[in-house]
Amino acid sequence: xxxxxxxxxxxxxxxxxxxxxxxxxxxxxxxxxxxxxxxxxxxxxxxxxxxxxxxxxxxxxxxxxxxxxxxxxxxxxxxxxxxxxxxxxxxxxxxxxxxxxxxxxxxxxxxxxxxxxxxxxxxxxxxxxxxxxxxxxxxxxxxxxxxxxxxxxxxxxxxxxxxxxxxxxxxxxxxxxxxxxxxxxxxxxxxxxxxxxxxxxxxxxxxxxxxxxxxxxxxxxxxxxxxxxxxxx
Amino acid sequence: xxxxxxxxxxxxxxxxxxxxxxxxxxxxxxxxxxxxxxxxxxxxxxxxxxxxxxxxxxxxxxxxxxxxxxxxxxxxxxxxxxxxxxxxxxxxxxxxxxxxxxxxxxxxxxxxxxxxxxxxxxxxxxxxxxxxxxxxxxxxxxxxxxxxxxxxxxxxxxxxxxxxxxxxxxxxxxxxxxxxxxxxxxxxxxxxxxxxxxxxxxxxxxxxxxxxxxxxxxxxxxxxxxxxxxxxxxxxxxxxxxxxxxxxxxxxxxxxxxxxxxxxxxxxxxxxxxxxxxxxxxxxxxxxxxxxxxxxxxxxxxxxxxxxxxxxxxxxxxxxxxxxxxxxxxxxxxxxxxxxxxxxxxxxxxxxxxxxxxxxxxxxxxxxxxxxxxxxxxxxxxxxxxxxxxxxxxxxxxxxxxxxxxxxxxxxxxxxxxxxxxxxxxxxxxxxxxxxxxxxxx
Numbered sequence: 001x002x003x004x005x006x007x008x009x010x011x012x013x014x015x016x017x018x019x020x021x022x023x024x025x026x027x028x029x030x031x032x033x034x035x036x037x038x039x040x041x042x043x044x045x046x047x048x049x050x051x052x053x054x055x056x057x058x059x060x061x062x063x064x065x066x067x068x069x070x071x072x073x074x075x076x077x078x079x080x081x082x083x084x085x086x087x088x089x090x091x092x093x094x095x096x097x098x099x100x101x102x103x104x105x106x107x108x109x110x111x112x113x114x115x116x117x118x119x120x121x122x123x124x125x126x127x128x129x130x131x132x133x134x135x136x137x138x139x140x141x142x143x144x145x146x147x148x149x150x151x152x153x154x155x156x157x158x159x160x161x162x163x164x165x166x167x168x169x170x171x172x173x174x175x176x177x178x179x180x181x182x183x184x185x186x187x188x189x190x191x192x193x194x195x196x197x198x199x200x201x202x203x204x205x206x207x208x209x210x211x212x213x214x215x216x217x218x219x220x221x222x223x224x225x226x227x228x229x230x231x232x233x
Numbered sequence: 234x235x236x237x238x239x240x241x242x243x244x245x246x247x248x249x250x251x252x253x254x255x256x257x258x259x260x261x262x263x264x265x266x267x268x269x270x271x272x273x274x275x276x277x278x279x280x281x282x283x284x285x286x287x288x289x290x291x292x293x294x295x296x297x298x299x300x301x302x303x304x305x306x307x308x309x310x311x312x313x314x315x316x317x318x319x320x321x322x323x324x325x326x327x328x329x330x331x332x333x334x335x336x337x338x339x340x341x342x343x344x345x346x347x348x349x350x351x352x353x354x355x356x357x358x359x360x361x362x363x364x365x366x367x368x369x370x371x372x373x374x375x376x377x378x379x380x381x382x383x384x385x386x387x388x389x390x391x392x393x394x395x396x397x398x399x400x401x402x403x404x405x406x407x408x409x410x411x412x413x414x415x416x417x418x419x420x421x422x423x424x425x426x427x428x429x430x431x432x433x434x435x436x437x438x439x440x441x442x443x444x445x446x447x448x449x450x451x452x453x454x455x456x457x458x459x460x461x462x463x464x465x466x467x468x469x470x471x472x473x474x475x476x477x478x479x480x481x482x483x484x485x486x487x488x489x490x491x492x493x494x495x496x497x498x499x500x501x502x503x504x505x506x507x508x509x510x511x512x513x514x515x516x517x518x519x520x521x522x523x524x525x526x527x528x529x530x531x532x533x534x535x536x537x538x539x540x541x542x543x544x545x546x547x548x549x550x551x552x553x554x555x556x557x558x559x560x561x562x563x564x565x566x567x568x569x570x571x572x573x574x575x576x577x578x579x580x581x582x583x584x585x586x587x588x589x590x591x592x593x594x595x596x597x598x599x600x601x602x603x604x605x606x607x608x609x610x611x612x613x614x615x616x617x618x619x620x621x622x623x624x625x626x627x628x629x630x631x632x633x634x635x636x637x638x639x640x641x642x643x644x645x646x647x648x649x650x651x652x653x654x655x656x657x658x659x660x661x662x663x664x665x666x667x668x669x670x671x672x673x674x675x
Contacts, residue, residue: 090513104493106486159528185529189501189560190494192567192632198532221486 035059
């Protein structure tokens with residue numbers, strides 16, 4: 001899936017690397033180096049997602065987002081910031097940002113979050129809230145809290161259920177460990193040990209041991225994805 | 234000075250008025266006698282009163298309109314200085330060697346006679362003079378002692394301030410170990426000196442801590458940074474096999490991730506120490522938190538064949554930042570699992586204990602690992618300090634520092650103790666304020 005991405009970042013070198021990395025990943029990237037140019041580009045074109053640095057010359061990042069939202073543009077925005085405390089995060093999201101990433105970040109984290117943002121936009125277009133999530137031969141009934149694979153019931157602990165639900169809501173997308181900790185446990189910090197790996201391997205045992213093909217894929221250096229192996233190639 | 238003048242004027246005024254009032258009262262009586270009994274009756278009374286005056290303290294004199302004395306204890310009308318409204322002041326030398334005496338009196342003009350009644354005010358005037366002298370001398374002495382005392386006092390104060398100034402100047406010149414001399418007099422200057430010394434103590438400790446952190450950062454960041462750089466340089470060599478180059482780059486990314494993790498941990502500690510989160514504080518149920526983290530770590534513990542338990546009492550509530558408290562608990566759980574051998578047990582507990590007569594919330598993590606030797610426990614809370622001096626086990630030595638910073642942010646007392654065997658880490662919080670009336674009443 002290729003996205004049209006606008007990067008508003010005043011650090012020219014950082015913006016260039018980011019653009020190159022995103023283009024390498026098959027996306028279409030435009031770059032603006034200050035808030036005013038960025039706002040004009042964002043208002044004039046239909047981007048799939050914006051990456052906005054908080055500290056910008058001319059017009060700061062949060063003002064760019066607020067102005068854009070005031071004109072009715074709903075383009076998803078990822079706020080980039082060197083500041084990272086809870087208050088900053090809340091301010092960023094209140095201003096109309098959809099996600100928040102603190103520098104220095106891993107590139108895989110950036111890509112995964114951008115993809116999650118654009119998919120969320122698409123999912124929002126579907127009518128009504130789904131009570132059943134499906135992927136391949138996997139079915140999750142959110143009301144009965146039942147999970148079946150190929151019609152056979154799989155018993156999950158509440159937290160395993162929640163973990164699988166998050167994966168099912170983002171099918172064929174890379175979810176990083178940080179994103180999973182945030183979405184499943186609501187913790188926004190990096191634990192010293194990769195506890196997420198152990199939870200995934202437990203879920204994987206229940207989900208993939210008796211069935212083929214394995215659905216939970218490890219994406220090296222990035223995280224995990226719910227994906228039928230053929231499509232990964 | 235003004236006060237003393239006022240005292241003098243008031244005293245003199247009072248004495249004169251007292252004399253005049255007694256004379257006036259007597260005259261009123263004598264006038265009545267004159268009205269009732271006539272000049273001869275008055276003369277008889279005057280003669281009686283004059284005869285009673287052996288000490289000549291009062292003078293009575295009645296003369297007719299031709300100047301002849303009718304009665305009295307004075308043989309001539311005295312040469313008097315006339316004051317207003319019939320008041321007179323004069324001086325006479327009575328028999329006996331007592332010297333001249335001053336009198337204050339009044340004259341009354343009757344139809345066919347003149348009457349004089351006067352009182353001896355010599356003693357009173359002497360007292361007045363004494364008072365004047367005393368006041369004058371007193372104020373003079375006061376002035377002299379005041380000037381001398383003030384001078385000595387200010388010299389003494391200035392010299393003590395000068396001592397403090399000199400010491401601070403030396404400290405500013407870089408001699409951080411210097412302390413201000415405490416005289417031992419227990420006065421405000423000593424209190425000031427002691428406070429300044431305590432402040433200097435703290436600054437010096439912080440400086441030492443900072444130097445240590447800098448040294449440790451130099452060690453902990455320089456090593457991966459130089460490794461990172463040499464890897465990249467090798468990867469840049471033209472004749473290198475692309476798969477090897479790729480592996481080198483992957484290892485480099487892993488190094489960078491470690492560096493970022495260290496930076497993030499340092500940032501979290503700095504943030505907790507800055508204490509900037511109070512605005513976003515909420516009521517956090519430590520029992521729920523403990524259950525949450527136990528569940529988060531349960532698979533990892535099982536994989537390492539360690540039992541992890543949650544012992545959570547209901548409604549153990551503190552005011553705080555949920556994310557930071559969770560991160561502190563995660564760090565403690567992480568450490569506990571890292572150091573507990575196979576078959577061991579880690580317990581996360583939330584309960585109340587009695588502290589200073591109040592029920593204080595307690596968060597406790599115990600393990601059955603090797604523990605921390607008693608003399609190393611304070612050191613273990615510092616940044617970059619690790620149990621193994623050669624820094625061979627993974628970790629950045631920041632886990633407990635963050636717990637310490639989070640504890641301080643929440644006014645909680647952090648204690649490391651022996652779990653016999655193992656480590657017992659406890660955080661005793663100050664009890665939260667009771668839920669506000671609005672919250673309670675719904």
